[in-house]
Amino acid sequence: MMDSIAIAPDQTAKTNLIGLDLAELEETLAPLNLRSFRLGQLWQQMYRLGAPDFASMTTLAKTLRVDLAERFSLGRLEASTTEVSKDGTTKWLFKLEDGSQVETVYIPEKDRGTLCVSSQVGCTLNCRFCHTGTQMLVRNLTAAEILGQILTAKDALNDWPAPRPDRKLTNIVMMGMGEPLYNFENVKKALLTAMSDTGLGLSRRRITLSTAGVVPMIERAGSEIGVNLAISLHATNDEIRDRIVPINRKYPIEQLIQACRDYPTLNNARRITFEYVMLKDVNDLDEHAHALARMLKDIPSKINLIPFNKWPGAEFERSTDERIQRFANIMMDAGYPSPVRTPRGEDIQAACGQLKSATERKRRTKTAPAVAAD
Ligand code: SF4
The missing domain is CATH 3.20.20.70 (Aldolase class I)
Known part of the structure; x- marks a missing residue:
């Protein structure tokens, strides 16, 4: 049996939210059950305020920010x-x-x-x-x-x-x-x-x-x-x-x-x-x-x-x-x-x-x- 190896989290596996239109964003985030008001807040954070990461989106609840950060990215180049x-x-x-x-x-x-x-x-x-x-x-x-x-x-x-x-x-x-x-x-x-x-x-x-x-x-x-x-x-x-x-x-x-x-x-x-x-x-x-x-x-x-x-x-x-x-x-x-x-x-x-x-x-x-x- 092989030894278990600690694998670093694969950043590339996260879904990039940048580039999705609003309908696609809603579909992608469906498992999180966000209300459309929250989706609107997220969109504004991404494109109006230019939040580079989820942690800085302070209009969103902390648990949601952590959830988002675990699964998604905000692809800067x-x-x-x-x-x-x-x-x-x-x-x-x-x-x-x-x-x-x-x-x-x-x-x-x-x-x-x-x-x-x-x-x-x-x-x-x-x-x-x-x-x-x-x-x-x-x-x-x-x-x-x-x-x-x-x-x-x-x-x-x-x-x-x-x-x-x-x-x-x-x-x-x-x-x-x-x-x-x-x-x-x-x-x-x-x-x-x-x-x-x-x-x-x-x-x-x-x-x-x-x-x-x-x-x-x-x-x-x-x-x-x-x-x-x-x-x-x-x-x-x-x-x-x-x-x-x-x-x-x-x-x-x-x-x-x-x-x-x-x-x-x-x-x-x-x-x-x-x-x-x-x-x-x-x-x-x-x-x-x-x-x-x-x-x-x-x-x-x-x-x-x-x-x-x-x-x-x-x-x-x-x-x-x-x-x-x-x-x-x-x-x-x-x-x-x-x-x-x-x-x-x-x-x-x-x-x-x-x-x-x-x-x-x-x-x-x-x-x-x-x-x-x-
Ligand atoms: S070859 Fe250059 S000028 Fe012509 S379409 Fe492509 S990028 Fe534009």
């Missing part, structure tokens, strides 16, 4: 590294339970703070200017992992309770690693929780979902989540877009633009943002700017011009400042607000299109040059 740029941008590399990693970036500005949230580990879309697209390891994040990025960032920023006039995290952009519309259900669940009035209470007007153009899912993003839409456009004809945003071969520009025209919440107050990365001699000519203005003429839109952020192995160069300004002027003359985005966090590889987990970077460096697989 574990930061492997935290880097802070000289411009104040913070980038976290979060290690997930299966060992994979994602990056999340907080960008403080004068009147707001934006969290750039990831929806997948890596990305299958291989946009050629994007470092994330070269990452081999890809899986969808769970709703808990998407929300976990927001909650852990708020912990680090000391930004609780959630709704307060001076909150540091005011905006969310689903523009980190991954294509959010390829992980629709989990992104939807996480964002609806982030918008919950009794929880994080973020307005849908302060949340933007960015897609490279998964046309069949765009209508659902508007009708079922209702957040602002951004399109990772980057080209004005199929020839160029097929090359730099390969999903265009499946859903060409005409279909994409029609989906934008049909976007449910579209109006002058809630414009679609078109992101346009400025690639030297690829998509930055005057004729491209004029074509862009023509293409968007009946869509309430704003254009975000993004100077290309170089990464090791990238095949493109950033357009010159003069060229970017000339492009912006053509767009502005045509009546489109076209701010040139100031790269943030470049010194810590946190800028647009630069995200890629450190382990993956190392793995690729050992095995192959970091070029976009197409």
